[in-house]
Amino acid sequence: MTEKLVVRHLSAWFGKTRALRDINLGIAANRVTAIIGPSGCGKSTLVRCLNRMHEVVPGARAEGEVMLDGEDIYAPTVDPVDVRRRIGMVFQKATPFPTMSVQDNVAAGLTLNGASLSRIERDRIVEQSLRRAALWEEVRDRLNRPGTSLSGGQQQRLCVARALAVEPEIILMDEPCSALDPISTARIEELLLELKESYTIVIVTHNMQQAARTADFTTFMYAGDLIEFGETKQIFTNPSRRETEDYITGRFG
Amino acid sequence: MDTTQPQHTNRQYEEELRGLRTGLIKMGGLVESQIAEAIEALIERDTARARATIARDAEVNRMDVENDELSIRLLALHQPAASDLRFITTSLKITTDLERIGDNAVNICERVLELNEEPQLKPYIDIPRMATIAQSMVKDSVDAFMRDDPDLAEEVVDRDDEVDALNYQIYRELLSYMVEDPSSISRATRILFVSKNLERVADHATNIAEMVVYMVKGRTIRHTEKKHHP
Numbered sequence: 001m002t003e004k005l006v007v008r009h010l011s012a013w014f015g016k017t018r019a020l021r022d023i024n025l026g027i028a029a030n031r032v033t034a035i036i037g038p039s040g041c042g043k044s045t046l047v048r049c050l051n052r053m054h055e056v057v058p059g060a061r062a063e064g065e066v067m068l069d070g071e072d073i074y075a076p077t078v079d080p081v082d083v084r085r086r087i088g089m090v091f092q093k094a095t096p097f098p099t100m101s102v103q104d105n106v107a108a109g110l111t112l113n114g115a116s117l118s119r120i121e122r123d124r125i126v127e128q129s130l131r132r133a134a135l136w137e138e139v140r141d142r143l144n145r146p147g148t149s150l151s152g153g154q155q156q157r158l159c160v161a162r163a164l165a166v167e168p169e170i171i172l173m174d175e176p177c178s179a180l181d182p183i184s185t186a187r188i189e190e191l192l193l194e195l196k197e198s199y200t201i202v203i204v205t206h207n208m209q210q211a212a213r214t215a216d217f218t219t220f221m222y223a224g225d226l227i228e229f230g231e232t233k234q235i236f237t238n239p240s241r242r243e244t245e246d247y248i249t250g251r252f253g
Numbered sequence: 254m255d256t257t258q259p260q261h262t263n264r265q266y267e268e269e270l271r272g273l274r275t276g277l278i279k280m281g282g283l284v285e286s287q288i289a290e291a292i293e294a295l296i297e298r299d300t301a302r303a304r305a306t307i308a309r310d311a312e313v314n315r316m317d318v319e320n321d322e323l324s325i326r327l328l329a330l331h332q333p334a335a336s337d338l339r340f341i342t343t344s345l346k347i348t349t350d351l352e353r354i355g356d357n358a359v360n361i362c363e364r365v366l367e368l369n370e371e372p373q374l375k376p377y378i379d380i381p382r383m384a385t386i387a388q389s390m391v392k393d394s395v396d397a398f399m400r401d402d403p404d405l406a407e408e409v410v411d412r413d414d415e416v417d418a419l420n421y422q423i424y425r426e427l428l429s430y431m432v433e434d435p436s437s438i439s440r441a442t443r444i445l446f447v448s449k450n451l452e453r454v455a456d457h458a459t460n461i462a463e464m465v466v467y468m469v470k471g472r473t474i475r476h477t478e479k480k481h482h483p
Contacts, residue, residue: 208332208334209332212334236334236335236338237334237335237338237339237471238335238339238471239335244335245258245335245336246258246259248334248335249258249261249333249334249335249336249337250261250262250263250266250331251258251259251260251261251262252262
């Protein structure tokens with residue numbers, strides 16, 4: 001199995017507070033990797049380091065290497081904007097641009113990247129992205145309605161479509177279902193399984209059952225350390241570290 | 254559920270897991286005594302004791318249903334993982350094996366009732382030996398479960414060969430009785446059933462022991478080596 005992303009000796013800080021301590025991790029291509037752990041363990045910081053979003057917070061910095069297809073995304077010659085195009089992100093709360101229509105939301109990334117597209121080309125990408133995000137059938141008749149007119153679950157899939165429109169290689173998802181009902185959650189989870197055919201996916205989740213259902217690999221983090229990484233099946237039936245065992249069986253604190 | 258681990262944050266869950274463990278240990282104690290009673294009834298030709306043992310099987314069955322329901326409830330309501338998951342799935346299997354051991358005791362008692370209608374064919378020598386080993390296997394497999402002790406469980410698995418060998422020996426001996434005197438056939442066949450039931454008891458104890466190894470270590474030892482079953 002090829003590793004799409006390789007994290008080496010990654011540490012991160014917010015000011016003087018160290019949020020990540022010497023993380024080493026390989027993210028397999030075309031697989032779903034879940035990151036679980038209690039609040040404040042550094043899981044969101046870790047994914048935000050994977051597409052150089054961590055450094056946009058004032059006072060935040062990261063050290064170490066994140067190799068994308070063998071090239072360090074933290075090398076001085078690398079443009080973070082290019083990294084973020086190749087490694088897309090979907091956030092906890094659906095964030096459609098409030099003033100934009102459904103289709104403008106999908107195309108927003110393309111426009112912001114400065115691409116000049118013909119009307120036909122743009123429509124093709126919008127449709128393809130919405131189809132891949134399993135939203136097309138539900139919104140094809142209201143492409144010109146505001147993005148915020150959609151339901152919460154649809155808005156989250158709209159954000160997935162927006163991330164897909166710029167044709168990223170990796171999609172990072174930070175708690176993508178925490179604000180969704182079980183049906184919308186199931187749709188997103190089903191979508192993950194479809195998307196991994198074409199993309200590499202990293203998902204941060206508080207919902208351990210979600211990690212168990214969707215991820216091929218699971219990483220357990222605690223207090224800024226990566227405690228255990230392994231196949232999801234092994235982590236949930238027979239973890240090798242006591243800390244993992246205690247967390248997933250509900251024996252914490 | 255490793256007994257040395259810290260307690261669950263959810264107290265209700267913790268208590269239900271303990272309840273399941275206690276339920277299985279109690280059931281183990283009862284089926285162990287059912288086997289002992291059945292063999293006593295055979296040796297003492299005690300019809301009343303055989304009937305009482307058969308009647309007590311209802312209690313074994315009730316415990317089986319209880320353990321089953323509690324396991325399913327825990328699975329449905331708490332989405333157990335890791336050692337808890339292995340404990341609950343193991344409990345579901347163990348309760349079935351214990352229930353079957355209870356049925357084996359009943360089968361032996363039914364043969365005792367029939368045997369007591371006729372004079373005794375022969376003094377029992379190997380059957381009590383076999384019963385002693387099979388009972389110790391039941392006891393130790395349940396103890397291994399209670400104490401999370403995979404070493405004791407592996408010893409139980411090893412002991413199964415002795416029981417199989419005795420079963421084969423009894424079969425050959427009874428065969429010679431039947432060849433010599435066809436009027437012994439009905440009694441000899443019933444004693445054969447007793448022997449076969451004890452052999453099954455040892456097999457169920459072996460299953461329990463193998464599950465305990467899985468529960469504690471997360472490693473499957475079932476069906477990994479060819480076993481001798483005459």
